[in-house]
Amino acid sequence: MKTVIGIDIGGSTTKIAAFKDKELIAEPLCVQSTDALTSIYGAFGKFTVANHIDLSEIECVRVTGVGASFISEPIYGLRCEKVPEFTSVGVGGLYLSGLERAIVVSMGTGTAMNYAYRDDGGKIHVKYLGGTGVGGGTLMGLSKKMLGLDNIDSIVSLAKAGDLGKIDLRIKDLYNLGGGDLPSEMTASNFGKVLDIAEKSDLALGILNMVFETIAMLTVFAARNYNIKDVVLTGNLAEIPQAKDIFASMKEMLKTNFIITKNAQFGTVVGAALSKYDGAILEN
DSSP states (O other), rough: EEEEEEEEOOOSHHHHHHHHEEEOOOOOOOEEESSHHHHHHHHHHHHHHTTTTTGGGGEEEESSSSSGGGOOOOOOOOOEOOOHHHHHHHHHHHHHHSEEEEEEEESSSSEEEEEEEEOOTTTTEEEEEEEEEEEEEHHHHHHHHHHHHOOHHHHHHHHHTTTTHHHHHHHHHTTOOTTTTTTSSEEEETTTOOTTTHHHHHHHHHHHHHHHHHHHHHHHHHHTTTOOOEEEESSGGGEEEEHHHHHHHHHHHTOOEEOOOOOOGGHHHHHHHHHHHHHHHHOO
């Protein structure tokens, strides 16, 4: 069987992955993009050369993401097939996690939630549940305005020294003996207790925490609606170091299994390529 290439064309990055016989044959690649078409051809060329993939070995290219609309002709003579982004997210999340059923979340500029499951015949069904405008765009916009920073690495590094106790109002701040059934460390109000002595590092961590807690709470509501405990987190935000700790703490509080897998940022592009094999059904 020939190789299937997946390409996820986002607003700021283009990602590429390759599968053969349902096996990932190379490490996925991510390149920054300011122009969709330029980044597509640049990423494709770099990826195929680095992994010694000849054009004759490729069956087709599967494209997804907001930039897929820019593709109207074959890439280097190869047939292009467009894949709905939500389908790609669901298929990729199940593959990366090894689960048969889960809420799969794509954390990009905004956040999208999908219910994905494999039926008895092996086909994957994906249902888009909704989303929120809180995501990477929120993180970058607030950081630029509040911290004067627009580089994600700088924001993440600054937040490492942050103290949420100077930023967020927690249950323990409201109740001397705790909040009954609510954990004392649970956030009652993001940025509800910004102390005068709060520093930029505290604000940076507060922004990250607010974004991740908002995503966590919304996905928990979706998971409970489908009686599911497993939530697979994908997208660029999943690679932020603080995400692991914040979602781990939310896991205990909300009794939900938040999963960040290897290659989590490539969930969508992995799903775009993989959906070629078993097919996937996008439900209304």
